[in-house]
Amino acid sequence: MDVFVSVIVPVFNAHRTLDSCLQSILACDYPRDRFEVIVVDHCSTDDSAQIAGRYPVTVTKKIGGTISSVRNHGASLAQGTVLGFIDSDCIVASDWIREVVKVLQLPDAGAAGSGYLVPERYTWVEKAWLYERGGGIFQTGLVPGGNCALKAEVFHAIGGFDERLTTGEDSDICRRVIGAGYKVIGSGAIRCVHLGNSKTLRQFARKEFWYGIDMVKDLRVTSFDGTFIMTAVFLLSFAFFAVALLLTLATGAQSLLLYSPLAMLAVSAVCSVYRVRRSRKYRYYFHLVVLYFLYFSSRSCAVVSSVLRSLRTA
Structure with a gap:
């Protein structure tokens, strides 16, 4: 039986990108009864919550706190043995869930992910800055928080994302995964296009x-x-x-x-x-x-x- 996966999407005023994000996740070629999508609305002032409500996903609200607390809130509601984290300005490939599960089945793997890909229309700033690493599987010290997944048991054992941090929560949790004796594994096959890159200096x-x-x-x-x-x-x-x-x-x-x-x-x-x-x-x-x-x-x-x-x- 396929591993059950919970995909958590933190949202704040994501009117422009949320449709594309959720459509890409729900279009993944993974058995639909083996994954859930949890949208955590971080007090959006636009219609993000209403947009999410049009899709077969769980919509919840988190008032206040850091992005870490928003992700942790979604994880507290998750049923999966794998917790995926996708930012609301990202579009995942159709095999994203399958590739994440494949990587996390490797020996001692605790977290998986990859750098972002640039969109079809890009500026030199984002093209130069983003890694866009292709190829196979590699051990790393960091995967971005908007394109990553962790084994649920590892996530809860290390206490989830550190809610004291406003930024840098992804590098922090990767260090703690490694400190707990697990590996952070990157894979060029875990493809995710980031729409929210910096486009100008x-x-x-x-x-x-x-x-x-x-x-x-x-x-x-x-x-x-x-x-x-x-x-x-x-x-x-x-x-x-x-x-x-x-x-x-x-x-x-x-x-x-x-x-x-x-x-x-x-x-x-x-x-x-x-x-x-x-x-x-x-x-x-x-x-x-x-x-x-x-x-x-x-x-x-x-x-x-x-x-x-x-x-x-x-």
């Missing part, structure tokens, strides 16, 4: 600032990670640049002024090398250097903003 900067707000909090409840370390190096380089600029204005000496911009550029260049090696989008290398410079600038501003806010609160 401005959107990209704003989104990365938002993602960076909880980086310090994430460190308190988990551990150091590469993203924070590189952000810290970039931030220290920027601080050094500010000091060097003040010294230049005060003394006229310009010898120190060159090094910090080079350090910031080096961080962006090194991360771009790492990313193109994984995504194999070599022709987008210099695009990625620009994006990473903006990425670390936004994340640095978010970290500073978060620390200052914590100090004011204290």
